[in-house]
Amino acid sequence: MDGHDSEDTKQSTADMTAFVQNLLQQMVGFLTLTSLGLGITASIDNHHMVLCLALSLVKLLCYAYLVGVSPTRNHLYYHDQINELEQSINDLRAEMGVEGTPPPASKSGDEPKTPAS
Template sequence: MDGQDDAKQSTADMTAFVQNLLQQMFWLEFLNKAALDEMGNRIDELEQSINDLRTEMGQEGSPSPSAPAKIKEEPKSGGDSC
């Protein structure tokens, strides 16, 4: 009956191994999902920062409606030279 005991032990070992493997796979999947969620959040924050910078640049780059347009003055010829 030694063979039967060895078979039962082998089956028990295999069952424990598979359960352990499945548990590790579950945790890895859970951790990967958490990492992907965190990466997604960081990408969202980065996109928002880029959009904020674009908005700021657009506002700074265009003259405000109340500011008069600058007119380039030609240098005057005359006796003002030093």
């Protein structure tokens, strides 16, 4: 029984990986075709915007996958991993000077503590 569940999980992981890779390729292809069709020179900012969007989508898909595939997994661990990915995206956006960069996401243990009265 456990071996069968393990195989299902491996297949689901492979399916999700293939889906995300295909999605990213389509997004980059769409940006390229749109840039060429509109006569816009592809710039780093355009590609960066698509990359940030794609990574955000991947983050969402990964979280949905983890919740849907195995609700018994330690979601706090995966939530922290996703927050680290989001922080890396935000750091990259800030480094490139992209406007509208959201503030860094606070980690669950970083919330300010009020002194007891």
